[in-house]
Amino acid sequence: MTRYLVTGATGSIGSALTRKLLESKENFVDAFDNNEYGLAVLESELATENLKIIIGDIRDRYRLELLVASKPYDAIIHLAALKRVEAAEENVAEAIKTNVLGTINVIEACERAPPGKFLLISSDKAVPVNEIGVYGATKFLQERIVLSCKAMRCAVARFGNVKGTRGDVFEIWKKQATEGKPLTLTDPQARRFYWEMHEAINFIVMCLSIMQGGEIFIPEMKEYNMLQMFRMTFPKEDYIAIGLRPGEVLLHELMTQSERLRAERTLWGWIIR
Numbered sequence: 001m002t003r004y005l006v007t008g009a010t011g012s013i014g015s016a017l018t019r020k021l022l023e024s025k026e027n028f029v030d031a032f033d034n035n036e037y038g039l040a041v042l043e044s045e046l047a048t049e050n051l052k053i054i055i056g057d058i059r060d061r062y063r064l065e066l067l068v069a070s071k072p073y074d075a076i077i078h079l080a081a082l083k084r085v086e087a088a089e090e091n092v093a094e095a096i097k098t099n100v101l102g103t104i105n106v107i108e109a110c111e112r113a114p115p116g117k118f119l120l121i122s123s124d125k126a127v128p129v130n131e132i133g134v135y136g137a138t139k140f141l142q143e144r145i146v147l148s149c150k151a152m153r154c155a156v157a158r159f160g161n162v163k164g165t166r167g168d169v170f171e172i173w174k175k176q177a178t179e180g181k182p183l184t185l186t187d188p189q190a191r192r193f194y195w196e197m198h199e200a201i202n203f204i205v206m207c208l209s210i211m212q213g214g215e216i217f218i219p220e221m222k223e224y225n226m227l228q229m230f231r232m233t234f235p236k237e238d239y240i241a242i243g244l245r246p247g248e249v250l251l252h253e254l255m256t257q258s259e260r261l262r263a264e265r266t267l268w269g270w271i272i273r
Contacts, residue, residue: 160193
């Protein structure tokens with residue numbers, strides 16, 4: 001029997017990961033989120049005794065301490081975060097409270113009752129290029145907070161965008177097309193790393209299986225520019241370029257130059273120790 005705690009379990013990746021873990025009858029998942037409705041939907045769709053829904057907020061340290069101390073978790077996967085780039089720019093303090101202070105709460109609760117493993121799901125936006133937005137800065141700090149913990153085996157899985165997550169550009173384009181509105185993109189030259197949901201979930205599961213502690217796992221990902229992605233979806237349609245939104249940058253990287261110097265190449269990507 002393996003018991004997991006997934007924070008941010010009602011998010012696109014969190015819910016998909018929960019489903020994947022529960023494919024095995026030997027796995028038990030505690031799905032933690034402050035989205036009561038989303039948890040109810042997850043519970044209804046999966047309909048298994050191996051899933052327990054837990055309403056809570058990572059801003060509530062006392063709630064986390066009671067939860068983590070109540071049972072021995074084999075692994076905790078930390079996904080809970082404010083993720084919308086433009087929202088983070090407009091609500092800086094809230095992004096810090098959730099993404100940074102919330103992560104400190106989770107880590108410190110775990111230090112009192114360490115799980116077997118702790119895996120943070122990070123983003124390529126955490127890698128400073130020429131500039132970094134508020135969301136990226138909070139993810140950068142999340143990584144440092146988690147990797148500085150020595151009370152348990154901690155690691156980071158860092159990757160780019162996942163197709164099919166709520167609010168992604170493909171969802172926006174689909175909504176615009178359905179409603180007969182002009183199709184928009186930010187900057188045709190902006191470049192983004194993208195992969196499919198099943199690829200992201202399989203990568204997370206792999207990281208959980210091989211992590212020893214102290215690693216940053218980075219997958220091999222294909223990079224696209226915005227115009228290329230638009231043409232893959234709408235080969236003959238026109239678009240309106242609206243410019244980058246607050247907090248967005250033209251290019252992302254999966255690792256810094258200094259990380260490249262110590263990155264170990266693998267069949268599926270890189271490991272940075």
